Amino acid sequence: MSKVMLIGAGGVAGVAAAKMAQNPDVFEELLIASRTVARCDAIKADIEKRGFAKNGKKTVITTAKLDAMDQAATVAMIRDFQPDLVMNIALPYQDLAIMDACLEAGVSYLDTANYEPPEDAHFEYSWQWAYRQKFEQAGLTAILGCGFDPGVTQVFSAYAQKHYFDEIHTLDILDCNGGDHGYPFATNFNPEINIREVAAKGSYWVADPSGDKPEVPVENRKAFDKGWWVETAPMAIKRVYNFDQVGEKDMYLLHHEELESLGCNLKGIKRIRFFMTFGQSYLTHLKCLENVGMTRIDPVKFNGVEIVPIQFLRALLPDPASLGPRTKGKTNIGCIFEGVKDGKSVRYYVYNVCDHQECYREVGSQAISYTTGVPAMIGAKMFLEGKWTEKGVHTCEEFDPDPFMAELNVQGLPWQENFDPVMVP
Numbered sequence: 467m468s469k470v471m472l473i474g475a476g477g478v479a480g481v482a483a484a485k486m487a488q489n490p491d492v493f494e495e496l497l498i499a500s501r502t503v504a505r506c507d508a509i510k511a512d513i514e515k516r517g518f519a520k521n522g523k524k525t526v527i528t529t530a531k532l533d534a535m536d537q538a539a540t541v542a543m544i545r546d547f548q549p550d551l552v553m554n555i556a557l558p559y560q561d562l563a564i565m566d567a568c569l570e571a572g573v574s575y576l577d578t579a580n581y582e583p584p585e586d587a588h589f590e591y592s593w594q595w596a597y598r599q600k601f602e603q604a605g606l607t608a609i610l611g612c613g614f615d616p617g618v619t620q621v622f623s624a625y626a627q628k629h630y631f632d633e634i635h636t637l638d639i640l641d642c643n644g645g646d647h648g649y650p651f652a653t654n655f656n657p658e659i660n661i662r663e664v665a666a667k668g669s670y671w672v673a674d675p676s677g678d679k680p681e682v683p684v685e686n687r688k689a690f691d692k693g694w695w696v697e698t699a700p701m702a703i704k705r706v707y708n709f710d711q712v713g714e715k716d717m718y719l720l721h722h723e724e725l726e727s728l729g730c731n732l733k734g735i736k737r738i739r740f741f742m743t744f745g746q747s748y749l750t751h752l753k754c755l756e757n758v759g760m761t762r763i764d765p766v767k768f769n770g771v772e773i774v775p776i777q778f779l780r781a782l783l784p785d786p787a788s789l790g791p792r793t794k795g796k797t798n799i800g801c802i803f804e805g806v807k808d809g810k811s812v813r814y815y816v817y818n819v820c821d822h823q824e825c826y827r828e829v830g831s832q833a834i835s836y837t838t839g840v841p842a843m844i845g846a847k848m849f850l851e852g853k854w855t856e857k858g859v860h861t862c863e864e865f866d867p868d869p870f871m872a873e874l875n876v877q878g879l880p881w882q883e884n885f886d887p888v889m890v891p
């Protein structure tokens with residue numbers, strides 16, 4: 467008898483809930499709790515309309531109103547519902563409050579994005595890694611960043627390390643969205659989090675800064691664990707790549723959270739980079755919004771009230787959960803590795819291609835929410851089936867990748883391999 471409490475009711479949470487309802491043998495009871503209960507009710511109604519069931523069984527779904535920043539209310543709800551796992555698919559700002567509530571109520575935890583303080587557009591694992599001992603001592607598991615990137619990209623890395631390499635020397639993570647929603651400017655997941663991420667400085671990770679020859683002025687080099695961060699201006703490094711089933715796209719180097727944990731966990735690693743594709747219209751709009759101050763995260767006085775410009779912008783932009791019917795095309799997200807096995811040089815590319823319209827037909831969402839919500843459900847399934855239960859706080863490459871990789875193929879995100887990929891210069 468497995469019970470899950472899901473916090474959040476946006477685009478990603480809606481997909482995770484629908485995929486749980488497709489696996490009622492594992493997810494017998496689901497409580498969807500979020501700030502706006504009407505959104506929880508809408509997810510429940512949509513799932514019931516689709517009639518997901520297996521062998522005559524259906525997930526029993528209830529909903530509740532919850533502000534997850536209110537730790538006492540979260541603890542009380544956990545104690546009342548008694549879930550086996552709490553899934554945090556609200557926003558990264560809530561991570562620490564929900565982890566504290568889980569510790570207090572004695573339940574394990576999973577999320578899809580690492581902690582970011584609201585007043586500082588900056589994310590890193592250190593805040594959540596600081597909870598390692600507390601979770602270990604409480605005999606609880608916390609699974610961090612279990613979406614696609616972060617998430618599946620780390621499972622891909624663990625799989626490559628386990629099966630194809632003695633040492634991985636370089637890793638490029640490529641996130642391509644070839645979808646078109648027809649708007650001049652919209653974001654595919656929470657606009658505030660998305661814009662904070664892409665407006666930030668780019669960075670990549672290298673083991674040895676003296677051997678690295680950066681092509682753009684390097685603003686900063688910061689020592690981190692086994693290596694160094696090399697920081698560049700936003701969008702300063704551009705590459706063009708020809709993606710399977712999508713075609714040629716411009717992609718730009720971004721800082722991304724999984725670089726930090728993979729830099730610690732991949733044997734022999736010398737360099738890790740993350741690239742994401744952007745169209746010219748998106749970049750032009752973003753530059754303009756930045757130039758006029760609309761992406762600012764500090765409060766400004768307007769007509770006697772304080773507003774945060776990026777939060778006001780969020781209210782004007784289309785809700786990512788509403789892009790489903792309009793978005794056409796495919797995503798292609800994967801990892802290219804280069805390293806050695808038995809003394810021989812090896813190259814390996816593993817990726818998933820996902821079609822926006824197929825996702826919409828299945829669960830009513832576009833592919834970005836789908837490629838995040840499906841891995842979140844699989845991570846929860848791994849935990850509930852006793853396959854990913856190491857105590858403490860862990861990122862996805864720290865668990866056995868094999869059962870997760872098998873689930874990707876049956877839960878809607880099949881992967882493909884290429885042993886002779888074109889490398890990114």
Ligand code: NDP
Nearest residue numbers: 474475476477478501502534556579613614615616655656
């Ligand atoms: P949305 O903005 O669509 O949804 C966020 C949800 O969280 C909303 O229902 C919101 O409620 C709820 N929420 C916000 N604050 C609180 C609070 N204090 N208490 C309770 N509920 C709250 O976001 P997405 O679904 O697009 O993204 C969800 C998460 O997934 C984010 O953390 C995002 O960064 C992450 N993500 C991860 C990816 C990956 O590959 N790893 C990719 C894409 C996203 P309300 O409706 O009231 O605003």
